Amino acid sequence: MKDNSKISSAVIKRLPRYRRYLYDLQKKNVDRISSNELSNLIGYTASQIRQDLNNFGGFGQQGYGYNIQSLYNEISAILGLDQEYKMVIVGTGNLGQAIANYTHYYKSGFKVAAMFDVNPKLIGLRINDIEVLDYEMLDEFMKNNTIDIGIICTNKDSAQEVVDKLCAGGVKGIWNFAPTDLNLSDDIALENVHLSDSLHSLAYYINRNKQKDS
Amino acid sequence: MKDNSKISSAVIKRLPRYRRYLYDLQKKNVDRISSNELSNLIGYTASQIRQDLNNFGGFGQQGYGYNIQSLYNEISAILGLDQEYKMVIVGTGNLGQAIANYTHYYKSGFKVAAMFDVNPKLIGLRINDIEVLDYEMLDEFMKNNTIDIGIICTNKDSAQEVVDKLCAGGVKGIWNFAPTDLNLSDDIALENVHLSDSLHSLAYYINRNKQKDS
Numbered sequence: 001m002k003d004n005s006k007i008s009s010a011v012i013k014r015l016p017r018y019r020r021y022l023y024d025l026q027k028k029n030v031d032r033i034s035s036n037e038l039s040n041l042i043g044y045t046a047s048q049i050r051q052d053l054n055n056f057g058g059f060g061q062q063g064y065g066y067n068i069q070s071l072y073n074e075i076s077a078i079l080g081l082d083q084e085y086k087m088v089i090v091g092t093g094n095l096g097q098a099i100a101n102y103t104h105y106y107k108s109g110f111k112v113a114a115m116f117d118v119n120p121k122l123i124g125l126r127i128n129d130i131e132v133l134d135y136e137m138l139d140e141f142m143k144n145n146t147i148d149i150g151i152i153c154t155n156k157d158s159a160q161e162v163v164d165k166l167c168a169g170g171v172k173g174i175w176n177f178a179p180t181d182l183n184l185s186d187d188i189a190l191e192n193v194h195l196s197d198s199l200h201s202l203a204y205y206i207n208r209n210k211q212k213d214s
Numbered sequence: 215m216k217d218n219s220k221i222s223s224a225v226i227k228r229l230p231r232y233r234r235y236l237y238d239l240q241k242k243n244v245d246r247i248s249s250n251e252l253s254n255l256i257g258y259t260a261s262q263i264r265q266d267l268n269n270f271g272g273f274g275q276q277g278y279g280y281n282i283q284s285l286y287n288e289i290s291a292i293l294g295l296d297q298e299y300k301m302v303i304v305g306t307g308n309l310g311q312a313i314a315n316y317t318h319y320y321k322s323g324f325k326v327a328a329m330f331d332v333n334p335k336l337i338g339l340r341i342n343d344i345e346v347l348d349y350e351m352l353d354e355f356m357k358n359n360t361i362d363i364g365i366i367c368t369n370k371d372s373a374q375e376v377v378d379k380l381c382a383g384g385v386k387g388i389w390n391f392a393p394t395d396l397n398l399s400d401d402i403a404l405e406n407v408h409l410s411d412s413l414h415s416l417a418y419y420i421n422r423n424k425q426k427d428s
Contacts (some may be wrong), residue, residue, distance in 0.1 A: 012418055016411035020393065043395070055379035079414045080421035086277055101308040102409065110413065151376065173420040175413060179234065183255070187427070189419035191412050197230035198405050199324065199389060200293045205403035206362065206387040207294035209266065213401070 007055050007078075014052055015041065015075050020071040027033040034065035084109040086146065088174075090162045091153035092132050094127070095177055099151060100127045110149070114141055138162075142169025149173045156180035221269050221292075228266055229289050231256065248279035296327070298323040300360065301389075304376045305367035306331040306339070306346050309315055311366055314341045330357055352376075356383025363387045370394035412424040 021042055025033060033050055035046040042049070053071070056078055073114075076082055089096050092115045100112055117123055118135045125132045133141065142165070150166035151157050152174060159178035166174065173189035177194050217232055220364070225252045239247060246302055249267075253260040267285070290296055303310050306329045314326055331337055332349045347355065364380035366373050366388060373392035376426050380388065387403035390396055 012415060013273075015366065015418070016408070016414040017395075019414070022410075064270050078418065080417040081414060083417075083421070085417065085420075089349065093316040094308070098308035098312040100407075108410075110417075166227060173416045174425065177417055181231075187423050189416055189423060191416040191419075193407065193409065193412055194230070195251045195313075195407065196409055197227075197234075198320075198321075200233070201226060201228040202403055202405040203294040203297075203299065204229070204292065204363075204391055205405075206299075207297070207401060209386065 003160075011052050011055055014044070015079055018052070019072060019075045019081075020076065022068050025068050026072060030068055032065045032067050037065070081108055084111060085148040086111055086113045087149040087151055088113055088141070088147050088166070089137075089151040089153055090116045090117075090135065090138065090166070090180065091155075091158075091178075092122050093153065096151075096153035097127050099153060099177070100130060113145060113147060116141075138165055139169065142166065142171075147171055149175055151181075152176045152178050154178055192213065225266050225269055228258070229293055232266070233286060233289045233293065233295075236282050236289065239282050240286060244282055246279045246281050251279070253322055258352070267318055295322055298325060299362040300325055300327045301363040301365055302327055302352075302355070302361050302380070303329045303333075303365040303367055304349065304352065305369075305372075305392075306333075306341065307338050307367065310365075310367035313340050313367060313391070314344060327359060327361060330355075352379055353383065356380065356385075361385055366390045366392050366396075 019039070032108070035049045038044075038049050039046040044052070053066070056074065063097070073082075078107050079211075087110060089100055089112060096115065096157050100115060103213070112130050114140065115127060115130055115132045116135045117132050123134050147166075147169065148171060150163070150169075150171040150173075152162055154162055156178045159176065159180050160182060163174055163176075163182050163184055167184055167188055171188065173183065173191070174184060176192045179194055181192070182190065184190060234245055235252070236278075245339070249260040249263045252258075252263050256263070258266070270288065289297075299322060303314055303326055304341055310329065314329060324345050326342070329341060329346045330349045330352050334372050336346050337348050345347070361380075361383065362385060364377070364383075364385040364387075368376055370392045373390065373394050374396060377388055377390075377396050377398055381398055381402055385402065387405070388396065388398060390404065390406045391409070393408055396404065397404070398404060
């Protein structure tokens with residue numbers, strides 16, 4: 001396997017975005033695109049785009065540009081989207097259910113294997129054809145199944161305990177929606193989606209714009 | 215009003231996080247904290263913390279540290295969280311409903327005034343005591359109400375049209391959950407929560423860790 005570990009995290013953050021645009025271009029049956037045309041679409045400069053894509057050998061050809069299909073496939077492979085991931089969701093309130101239903105993900109090889117909750121009203125429900133299991137069964141479930149990703153949709157006070165169980169159960173990554181920061185070992189990947197932080201940033205920029213106007 | 219427009223966006227991104235920790239400390243009845251103690255909690259270096267907080271006059275006192283209550287209030291005010299925001303949600307599938315129910319926000323002065331959808335099965339439903347209205351009524355609703363924030367929970371193909379309507383209707387900020395990039399005027403604030411980008415980054419880091427191990 002190619003060594004992509006030297007690609008900077010700033011580039012990695014941009015790759016899913018490139019991939020989204022390349023996906024749309026494919027859908028429109030476009031075969032190839034120049035870095036200038038990509039720049040007009042995505043908003044990064046053409047030189048930034050060339051630099052980003054050169055990182056992993058996505059070389060455009062002079063006078064031809066990038067082959068969209070192969071660039072899309074390459075970026076997908078770098079992101080690991082040519083593989084399948086088994087996931088569990090812990091916390092099946094509205095947000096957990098929304099994540100479970102976000103079928104977009106399933107198309108990309110992310111499969112929810114089970115969902116867990118402590119609430120007797122939720123246990124036994126079927127969401128997107130996946131049964132909500134009793135949180136008490138999490139340890140045993142993790143023993144009997146190979147799960148790649150644990151998704152945390154609990155409140156912030158339960159999040160660390162859940163993460164500890166998931167890590168003991170062998171997950172390789174945590175996708176955290178609880179509004180708290182988690183402690184976990186360096187060899188387990190972590191992505192936080194802190195909704196309240198995002199909303200608070202939005203409030204800041206709204207007020208900064210108001211100050212400019214006044 | 216104090217001019218905070220010179221604070222860098224990197225600092226702004228960290229403020230909601232400081233605020234979360236200060237909130238927890240308040241709840242534990244802690245009165246004051248040194249930059250070193252804050253550093254141990256949050257994980258930023260003490261000198262980074264002093265630099266960040268000096269940006270807006272949050273000076274700690276030698277031998278005393280920061281007063282938690284006043285620092286919390288100051289950061290809240292900078293973020294504009296001492297004000298109330300009226301919001302509409304467009305798209306009331308699972309994600310839209312999850313956002314509507316995320317009551318955490320209401321406590322901070324973010325109020326959902328109305329929700330909209332095109333789906334006859336959803337129109338008329340009450341979620342968190344807010345009725346889902348017909349999307350056809352959005353223009354008129356925006357004419358008759360002052361709305362600060364529009365929340366986009368539609369699919370990506372509808373997102374830009376919805377944003378255009380909301381901007382014409384006078385919103386000051388857009389909180390976008392649709393997996394697409396939006397065009398809007400510079401004086402309207404925009405925060406994207408691209409869930410699929412976040413999940414794809416997670417997949418990348420999982421695979422990078424695997425490569426390290428092998």
